[in-house]
Amino acid sequence: MRTAALHPTLAYHLTNTMGWPSLRPFQEKASPPIAEGRDTLLIAPTAGGKTEAAVFPLFGLMEERGWTGLTVLYVCPLKALLNNLLPRLERYAAWLGRRVGLWHGDVSASRRQAILRDPPDILLTTPESLEAMLVSRGVDHRRLFGGLRTVIVDEVHAFARDDRGWHLLAVLERLTRLAGRPLQRVGLSATVGNPHDLMSWLQGSGSADRPADVVAPDEEAAAAADVELDYVGSLPNAARVIAALHGGEKRLVFCDSRRMVEELGELLRGQGVTTFLSHSSLSADERRRAEEAFAQARDCVIVSTSTLELGIDVGDLDRVIQINAPWSVASFLQRLGRTGRRAGLRRNCLVLALTRHDLLASAGLLLLWSRGYVEPLHAPPQPRHIVAQQLLALTLQEGRIGDALWIDWWRGLAPFESAQPILDHLIRDGYLERDGEGLHVGAQAEQRFGRRNFMDLTAVFTAPPEFTVMNGDTEIGRTDPALLTAAVPGSRLLLLAGRTWSVEWIDWKRRRCFVSPVDGGGGKARWSGAQSVGTSFALSRAVRDVVLGTDPPVGLTRRATGELSLARGEHRDLVHPDGTVIARENGDLHWWTWAGYRANATIKATLGALADPTHPVDDLSIRLRNDLTGTGWRRGLADRLRPPAIDDRALNGLKFTALLPRELAADTLATRLADPVAAVFVLSKPVRLVVR
Known part of the structure; x- marks a missing residue:
């Protein structure tokens, strides 16, 4: 293998040990900016070679510049993904006499102590484990992290869409201060609609002054995929279709819940299909056994939640089957990209809709995909609860922080620019206590978070009791x-x-x-989890386009075509090509906005007493007070938008809200639930009144 992008020893082994004739073009493109120390975002589908594109030039830098000790962190959102990566990276590192270590919640205490005594060159870990190291009195932070040069963030799109991303950015700023130098940031991501914005977000406080590049493979035609939409009507029918089709092939079936994974898995086994399962509530050993068995088998099915959407390797796949629509086009692209990796095999996906509502949602999503749309990714606004958690975590890390110097640890990272009211609240409520010109952890924090060495403070998500x-x-x-x-x-x-x-x-x-x-079935599956924020504005409008008569340019079975026709008939009076519809039916009054959950939540809050307070917000319509007549009450609404109302039960889903004044916590959640741009768009459109 002849390439300037590789250290000679790596090139030799890739050619002679692995049998690679060359690097992929995408990997060649990624090497120069990473080798030059530039912050870099690598965008490619699952199994697109992102990990190798990131680590190969860094191995070269280690050798050329004589880096020693822990110089590279590799951060992932899932422990299973880290476990899957470890043997691959260990093999590459061994060719150069380098070492890779693993640190997460399932790694033994003895193995962690060995890492502290003699750190590896690369450490694979999660943000929660990084936080646990930083707040631990048993870790010499400056010795362990003092030699850091680069942080690789895998599945960065998964981090950026929730509060784990803000937590990770804040931790990286603290690591930058401990290392005493800017840390190169390399992100690995699936396709997103705004890659340069994602790159800037990942850079954190360095976005204004550090050079950055976005590297992606050459565009592939979206048409190079075989996608079919079918209507099956129920989960048992879905199992029958899966069992009857594609015999002899390896099929990956995605479901939108753990409960559905379990129920479909049992149904498929009842149909005589060799079936494996993967979801987050199965034990690590159970998942690993299933994934390894699936990777080695033929003629079988693995049923999974989104856990296998990420980069865990389950071998070559023949087919992806999707039960109902995933939550985004980006997610669909990740799943579709699981297939078509072997020469001569096209990417493919069979979408099975269980209900008429699911059929419309699936058709809408496939319509968006066919148009080349991918959702722009924006981190959740106003992460004030993460700021509060970080103030406590830094105090634990340092033992004592200066009441005027703490801000230097985050170097102007945006959420910390307005942190003073949060700090004042922590002091006022006893979470932090003054000690001269410094602050230390207060009795209230000890009481609320002190169990198990403050471990509850290291994770920004709340796991339900199981x-x-x-x-x-x-x-x-x-x-x-x-x-x-x-x-x-x-x-x-x-x-x-x-x-x-x-x-x-x-x-x-x-x-x-x-x-x-026991034999015979009859078992029940159930888990509590975070509630979905509903359908986006873009997807809801695409569903509206489907109802108005646009078919997605994919294969439609006879059943899907027939049910789409019936669904359009049911909704014919509820769509208006130039605006929205207010429909009176059986005494109820509904405003059919087709605007998505967040826009409808904003419109309902703005309507105030004009909306029915007892009816929850949905994706497509808002129930109005049934004594309203005409449309005069709509005047001026776009000029006086209000944020959605927040009750205390909703605040319970936002971890660390107890560390905030109630009004700040409520404002954070209201901001996240609102979509003022889409709301104004809808309110500016004409309305048609109908009686059904």
Whole structure:
């Protein structure tokens, strides 16, 4: 392999050990900016070679510049992804006499101590584990991180769309100060609609003065994919279709919930299909066994939530099947990109809609995809609760912070520019206490977060309480405690890992339940989780286009075509090509905006007493007070938009809101639930009144 992009030893082994004739063009393009120390965002589909594109030039820099100790951090959102990457990176590193280490919650204490004694050249970890290291009194932060040069952030698009991204950026600023030098930031991402904005966000405080590049493979025609939409009407019917089609092939089936994964897995096994499962509530061993078995098998199915949308390797796939529409075009592209990697095989996806509503949503998403649309990615605004968490975490890290110098740790990172009111609240409520001109952790923080060495302070998401399910000494996974407390006739049956288990006894103190396998099915699956924020404005408008008669340019089965015709008939009076519709039916009054959840939440808040307060916001319409007549009440609404109202139950889903004044916490959530631009667009359109 002859290329200036590689260290000679790497080039030799890639040619002679791995049999690679050359680097991919995308990898060649990525090497110069990374080797020059520029911040770089690499955009490519899953298995597009992003990891190698990032690490190969860094291995060269290690050798050329004599870097020693821990110089590169590789940060991932999932422990399973780190586990999957480790052997691959270890192999590359060994060719150069370099070492790779792994640090996350499942790594043993002895292995962590070995890393602290003799740090590797590259450390694979999660943001939560980085935070745990920084707040730990058993870690010499400046010794461990003093030699850092580069941070690679894998699946950066997954971080940026929620508060884990803000947490990661804040931690990287603290690491920059500990290292005493700017840290090169290399992001690995799936396709997004605004890559340069994502690159700037990843740069954090350095976005104004550090050079940056975005590297992506040459554009591929979207038409180079075989996509088909079918209507099946129910999950059992979906199982029958999957069992009947594509025999002899390896199929990856995506579902939008853990419960659906379990139910479909059981149904497929009942159809005689070799089926494996993967989702976040299965034990790590159970997932690993399933993923390894699937990678080595043929004629089989693996059913997964979005966990396999990310870069975990499950080998070559023949086909992707999607149950209902994923939440975004970007997500669909990730899943579609799982196929078509072998020569002569095109990317493909079969979408199975379970209901008429799901059929419209799926058709709308495929219409957006066909138009080349990909959602722009914007980090959640106003992460004040993350600022509060970081102030406490920094105080734990340093033991004491100066009451005027703490701001220097984040070097002007945007959320910290207005942090003083949050700091004042932490002091006022006893989370921080003054000590001369410094601050230390207060009694209130000790009481609320001090258990297990403040571990609850290291993660910015709240995991619902779950019981560990054990079959003898083997952990199968976790389940919602509601399944263990609800009254049931006869045996209590759980559905987990695609099969039914009978609960033998429950250890309430240790939150464990012990089960044994039973034949015949009948088990129940359930998990609590974060509620979806609903459909976007772009997707809702695409669904409207479908109702108005536009078909997505994909294969439509006869069933899908027939059901789309019926769905259009049901909604014919509720769409207006030039505006919106207010429809009166059976005494109820609905405003059909087709604007998405956030825009409708904003419009409903602006309507105030004109909207029905008892009816929740949905994606397509707003229920109005049924005594309204005409449209005169709409005048001036666009000029007096209000943020959505927030109740205390909604605030409970935002971790660390207890560290904020209630009004700041409510404003954060209201800002995130609002879409004023889309709301103004809808309010500016004409309205048609209909009676059904």
